[in-house]
Amino acid sequence: MIEKIINYRRDFHKFPESGWTEFRTTAIVAGFLMDWHYTVLLGKDAVDTSFVMGRPSDAEIQKNIQRAINQGADETILEKMAGYTGVVAIMDTGKPGPTTAFRFDIDANEVDESTSDTHRPTYEGFRSLNPDVMHACGHDGHTAIGLGTAEFISKNKDQLIGKIILIFQPAEEGVRGARAIAEKGHLNHVDYFVAGHLGFHLESGYFSPKASGFLATTKLDVTYTGTSAHAGAQPEAGKNALLAAATAAINLHAISPNSQGSTRLNVGQLVAGTGRNVIPEFAVLKLETRGASTDLNEYMLDKTYKILNGAAVMYDVEMEIKKVGEAGTVECDAELVSIVADVARGISDFDNIVEDHILGGSEDASVLMAKVQEHGGKATYVFLGSKIAAGHHNSKFDFDEKVLERGYKFFTHTVKKLNGV
Amino acid sequence: MIEKIINYRRDFHKFPESGWTEFRTTAIVAGFLMDWHYTVLLGKDAVDTSFVMGRPSDAEIQKNIQRAINQGADETILEKMAGYTGVVAIMDTGKPGPTTAFRFDIDANEVDESTSDTHRPTYEGFRSLNPDVMHACGHDGHTAIGLGTAEFISKNKDQLIGKIILIFQPAEEGVRGARAIAEKGHLNHVDYFVAGHLGFHLESGYFSPKASGFLATTKLDVTYTGTSAHAGAQPEAGKNALLAAATAAINLHAISPNSQGSTRLNVGQLVAGTGRNVIPEFAVLKLETRGASTDLNEYMLDKTYKILNGAAVMYDVEMEIKKVGEAGTVECDAELVSIVADVARGISDFDNIVEDHILGGSEDASVLMAKVQEHGGKATYVFLGSKIAAGHHNSKFDFDEKVLERGYKFFTHTVKKLNGV
């Protein structure tokens, strides 16, 4: 089995796909799951499209579907996806018992993979074939572990009770994908939910049953639309979107700190204007807020909307704000933390079970976890230690593939623990 | 007569009073006009108080009434004024004929008069006794000419027909006073209206029957009110009025120029905040817009309101905007220009009658003129040349008093021309 999982991983690594364009990945995963007799939900059955955030333009989507076809994606499955990636698969044992859900994220990063001779994917021949896209965060490993786990469940269905739901989530990068899955209702009757991540500065052989330090975050794309005019001949006829955006940017960065905890705001991009002698008609800001708690992020967001709006009023320009990503803070449930810690202790491959590991960033698994908890279920987020060749999102990222076996063991043992007869 | 007029002027010069505090001046003027049998309107009969702009605080008004009493103002007259300065006086001959109105402005400047030995008011003993107030624009002369003219009209009533209205207007500086008089309706049935100014870089002996180049202007006082908070302990609780005002100030200055003509904006004052460690709760901006036409000034005002409002939205602060002054652009009527030019040509004291003279600034006589024209009357604005010792509003300003006699002759001859039997 472990060789299969390594092969899955290397195949996904070779054909990485960024958020909402994981057409080949989705098709492959769905194909296997169908073979293994899961109820497979795709496209609008998997995601609530009104909550899809940060999806590329239709043109971009079409281009990627074509690319996926060229790279071997099954066209029948693609058709069912109707342009939306991600898989929700259900294995109902037919026997009474708990409902357990696992989440594996499947998207890659917009990073151009290293061509260095010392980079293993290069010298072992599974370097990305898709320019400027790379699995630089380990989601290829997550997906592979998910497939291994799925096969195990299918093969051992007789030994299991209750229901198991496998979520192969698109667009985790930019915290864009979870909301659309959460809102579709898949998690409303889940008793146990486990998500996790490999690497993350935890040594090979280490395991943490609990994550803390989730940062709440919101990602916004803001467009100001004014009126162009010849800057020399009739400047008074213009409504200057560039100045609206510039004023917004400065004042956003001047939002007051908060005594309740740390907050952040970044305007990461500002693109405005057309010709040098034309009053700029358009301006786009790409920004994010963060907070050590959901409340602190809300504080930042509230001020952000006021400032964005004020700048529009100042320059009499139209404003459109798109939320293109969001994640909250969340607490892992002690009961489930304890269960999965026990599971890990029972697996000899793990050398060391730590109590807690800090995420210190944003993860939209938090959105799924919160939804489970809202309905009375228990959720946790685990870390599977693995030496990494370079930091996450770095063009030389790679991980110690032994984590794939450990991950497979962890999830399958958890299934046996929670849904064993 | 001319000695009387010089004495009037020097008395007013010694007791200058700034806009809306001309209590002594008003009382003296009203006293004479009553003696000369005019119908004298004061206080709320003279001005429509709902259009009074830029009047000082009540405390300031009370202090000045007391000062005026100390400086000899008649208390009975003061009582009639009910706190509002300015006089509108009507001489009705009882005979059919045109209605003619003249306007003389009576207020002084907030300038500390020079103590130099070479400054004539100093060495001839009529320097201002009121600290930081000075007749530095010549309105003392205007008021004196107005009194001379008033006495002439009264003495020569038998030789006159129609009605003559004399307006002794408060608060011309800052273009604050005219609107309240115009809105009271005094000018709704006026056939001829003449206002004017001495000096203004026109040589002694020169006369211009027509002014052009009026700049439209609006003066605004803006207050932002936010919420204070301890800047170290709880900065998130504050709403920062200082930053709202600062952002407004910069963006106001960035209002686009206009291809239709020249415009100006100045934030002349910004005062914000209390303690160093307190999020500023208050901010005040004093600003003005100008335009070469009323439309251009409106363009500036429109943008100004948007920016002021946008800054309030940005920082979630309350905003109060007070209009504290305004003047428009206006065209002198050719017919009346021609009449007064003829009058001046008939006075041997004038060496030179120029066709036109540029004002190049703002004058709220424009508001009165526009009101006359709106009702079908004719209006003009004249210049009475006079060498001046230093520029208008300078602490060494003084003028060649020969202009007083020339002004007296001009207005009395105009009366004879327009309202002679």
Add this chain to the structure above:
Amino acid sequence: MIEKIINYRRDFHKFPESGWTEFRTTAIVAGFLMDWHYTVLLGKDAVDTSFVMGRPSDAEIQKNIQRAINQGADETILEKMAGYTGVVAIMDTGKPGPTTAFRFDIDANEVDESTSDTHRPTYEGFRSLNPDVMHACGHDGHTAIGLGTAEFISKNKDQLIGKIILIFQPAEEGVRGARAIAEKGHLNHVDYFVAGHLGFHLESGYFSPKASGFLATTKLDVTYTGTSAHAGAQPEAGKNALLAAATAAINLHAISPNSQGSTRLNVGQLVAGTGRNVIPEFAVLKLETRGASTDLNEYMLDKTYKILNGAAVMYDVEMEIKKVGEAGTVECDAELVSIVADVARGISDFDNIVEDHILGGSEDASVLMAKVQEHGGKATYVFLGSKIAAGHHNSKFDFDEKVLERGYKFFTHTVKKLNGV
């Protein structure tokens, strides 16, 4: 001859080339001029490369050379150009006499030509073949007239005295090309200089021997370079180029107007930042200043440099300012105005000789004219009236081709007048 000129024009129209990429146009013009026995200067003999402004990147240049080859440009001539476009051609009669120079500009606009059925270049088959580039200002006509004139001079050399210099100038759009030619010294010994433009809202058949209302202008590209950092994890390590640029933009627009005449500033483009969660390392501003006089433009530039520099100091970022275009104000010489007016009066095709026509924009012919005048020569700028189908720079621009014959006649008659035996 007139058919030839029309053919030239339509050929250039079909293969338009934007500033500094006029490789095909230059090669064709140079080829003819060589055939006609001119001394032909190309590349670094034509332009002083240290004064070349606003030239595209080397990659862009190479791409355009290749395109020109594909579109028939002579490779031998291209080699002589060494990557720089434009032709300076000298016809020396060998006989004593005045030196006369004419300037024809050869570049096209970055406009996507209309595909409308009512657009003549479309339905007569000479629409642009180069996407997003179009002769939308009439320089195709100028170049064609220049070639016609060149052939005439060559054919009639015996009837001429002195020297004639023909300047086929690149990159007039954006006022980028003239300086590099002026600084090469070609104009240091010129007695008479004539440039001109067709169209410009002057009716067909009209001619103006004199332009006024040149606006001085400077075009700047500004790059701020800071330091990127993760906006959540280590924001203090960043140096924010986006905020530097935003602050600069707002304050640039707040430069005070000038009582001496009208001024303009426009930040037409601001592009800053990379990822949403990265402190922006780069920012680029594209801006222009203008003034009704060279002094007024200098006033704007002086303030502009201060503000740009101040923003760099504020955010501790590196700044690079590239001047990518400039033009001044200039006065046409009365003597030469009178000569060319006489020439035009002698040509029956012109219905109407107006005294003066307002340019009301910027033209870098002003740079050449100023250089001629600096050395004691006389210069003028003429307008050749022509009905136009849509405004200059519009995607439906086209002109009445009768102007080509009138232009040919004007320039050849001027040659005869100034350099006839």
Add this chain to the structure above:
Amino acid sequence: MIEKIINYRRDFHKFPESGWTEFRTTAIVAGFLMDWHYTVLLGKDAVDTSFVMGRPSDAEIQKNIQRAINQGADETILEKMAGYTGVVAIMDTGKPGPTTAFRFDIDANEVDESTSDTHRPTYEGFRSLNPDVMHACGHDGHTAIGLGTAEFISKNKDQLIGKIILIFQPAEEGVRGARAIAEKGHLNHVDYFVAGHLGFHLESGYFSPKASGFLATTKLDVTYTGTSAHAGAQPEAGKNALLAAATAAINLHAISPNSQGSTRLNVGQLVAGTGRNVIPEFAVLKLETRGASTDLNEYMLDKTYKILNGAAVMYDVEMEIKKVGEAGTVECDAELVSIVADVARGISDFDNIVEDHILGGSEDASVLMAKVQEHGGKATYVFLGSKIAAGHHNSKFDFDEKVLERGYKFFTHTVKKLNGV
């Protein structure tokens, strides 16, 4: 003794004096200390005037000296002070032994004391007689304890060894006074240093031998000086100090947060401009930076200077920055903490000795402590619990006077412990 101390306290409370104007307080303290045979240093012997920060104008100083005389200050002593407040008093026992220094701060707040009937200083008749000045922080108590301690030391000199230095420090509010004393060298040979505060949300009867959570801070007054000009007639001649200050203010608030710990910046005041129609020549900003460590405050300061400077460059205005206050972070020495905790445990009046108490603000005792530590001495900062009637700096502030006796006991027992024979 305790009655004496209460009387001292109430006398100081009645005649409160704000920072650098503590002329009466200084004169009274110095008078006692002279009577008790201390070597008393005053004026330039007590403070290094080149490090005096935030001292009022000379006019203000003179006014306060006169007030102090009217309120009974000894003129001979005032003369020695030469305009500078504060006392450094040394008791040298002549016997070998450690040098111990205590610091008592003597200044009051700019607060108008409550006139409420429920406010004890009002109903017991020791309410402030100085308008807008009030001992609202408890420094009256500190000074009184200091005097009690001083008398004890003098009376028990025979039982003591080494040297004892008493510092009655001016201008602790605004953290202005300590630096000038530290730089004078009084602390360069001190072995033990103790400062402290009463109240501070620690209950009556509680004692803390150690403070933590000092915030480093710097207070700056910034003046921009530009050039005034008539905003309508010649705006180009102005250099706008208001816009420089406004731009600085916004960008200062946009300084990036720091991942190493919390930081603050506040522009608490901005005052700019003169007349509405005058380009503002002057602008003043009053601001403060803070950091959870001295390094973090330095980070803020470094950015602050860059932004202030950049705004000056932008608007071509002169800038003057005055540091008017500063305090650092400091660690109490464990050895001395342990000693004073033991002392307190030995005093039955203290019910409860806590380990540590958070200051959570800024105190310039930190400057003195750092100086002691720099030279190898030990320093600590203690809290003397006391119920307070309202928060520190509130107009109804008052404290449980029992703390005076406890404070007296603490300091005298500490003397005995450290300098007993």
